[in-house]
Amino acid sequence: DGGITQSPKYLFRKEGQNVTLSCEQNLNHDAMYWYRQDPGQGLRLIYYSQIVNDFQKGDIAEGYSVSREKKESFPLTVTSAQKNPTAFYLCASSISQRNTEAFFGQGTRLTVV
Amino acid sequence: AQTVTQSQPEMSVQEAETVTLSCTYDTSESDYYLFWYKQPPSRQMILVIRQEAYKQQNATENRFSVNFQKAAKSFSLKISDSQLGDAAMYFCALISGNTPLVFGKGTRLSVIA
Numbered sequence: 001d002g003g004i005t006q007s008p009k010y011l012f013r014k015e016g017q018n019v020t021l022s023c024e025q026n027l028n029h030d031a032m033y034w035y036r037q038d039p040g041q042g043l044r045l046i047y048y049s050q051i052v053n054d055f056q057k058g059d060i061a062e063g064y065s066v067s068r069e070k071k072e073s074f075p076l077t078v079t080s081a082q083k084n085p086t087a088f089y090l091c092a093s094s095i096s097q098r099n100t101e102a103f104f105g106q107g108t109r110l111t112v113v
Numbered sequence: 114a115q116t117v118t119q120s121q122p123e124m125s126v127q128e129a130e131t132v133t134l135s136c137t138y139d140t141s142e143s144d145y146y147l148f149w150y151k152q153p154p155s156r157q158m159i160l161v162i163r164q165e166a167y168k169q170q171n172a173t174e175n176r177f178s179v180n181f182q183k184a185a186k187s188f189s190l191k192i193s194d195s196q197l198g199d200a201a202m203y204f205c206a207l208i209s210g211n212t213p214l215v216f217g218k219g220t221r222l223s224v225i226a
Contacts, residue, residue: 031213033213033214035216040218041218042119042204042216042218042219043204043214043216044216045213045215048213058213088156090158092158092214097211097213098208098210098211100146100208101146101148101160101163102213102214104157106156106157107156
C-alpha cells in the first residue's frame with residue numbers, strides 16, 4: 001500500500017547525543033516536510049524539501065538538520081544543539097508544494113532522558 | 114506571512130448534536146487552499162475536508178461541512194450528527210503560494226455520550 005512510514009514510533013535519547021528520525025514515502029511525491037508538535041502549539045514547520053538535493057528551513061530549524069538524497073526519503077537529525085528536543089515529530093509529503101494537501105506519517109515520539 | 118488562528122482550545126458536543134469549530138486566517142495571496150485535519154488519540158493526521166479559495170461553494174464531506182467566508186477570512190467546520198469517533202484534535206491549515214502548510218494551534222473536541 002502507498003503511504004508514509006516513520007520510524008521508530010518511540011525514541012529515547014540521552015542529552016548531548018544526535019539522533020536521526022526516518023521518513024520514507026512511496027507515493028511518488030515531490031515535496032516532503034517535517035513538523036514538530038508540542039501541547040498547545042499546533043504543528044510547527046522544521047524543514048521542507050520540494051525536490052531531491054534541495055531543502056529549506058522552516059520556522060524552527062535551529063538544532064535540526066535534514067538531507068534529501070532520494071525522492072522517497074527525508075531523514076531528520078535532531079542534534080545536541082536542540083535545547084528542548086522532547087516532542088512529537090510528524091513527517092508529511094505532498095504531490096507538489098503548491099496548493100495541495102499533505103499526507104502524514106504516524107509520527108515519532110522523541111524523549112530526552 | 115500566513116497565519117491561522119483557532120480561538121477555541123476545547124469544545125464539547127453531545128452525541129448526535131451539531132458543533133461548529135472556528136478558524137480565521139490571513140494571507141496576502143489570492144490563490145490558496147484551506148484544510149481541516151483530524152488527529153485522533155492515535156495521533157495519525159487525517160484530512161477531513163478541503164476548500165479551494167476560488168470556489169464560492171462551501172465544501173461538504175458527509176457529516177462535515179465548512180462555512181467559508183472569504184471576505185472575513187473565516188473557515189469554520191461544522192460536524193453534524195456527532196459521533197463518539199469524532200472526538201479528536203482538529204487543526205485548521207492554510208497553504209498559499211509556495212509556502213508550506215501553516216497550522217492553527219488546534220481545537221480539542223470531546224463527544225459526550
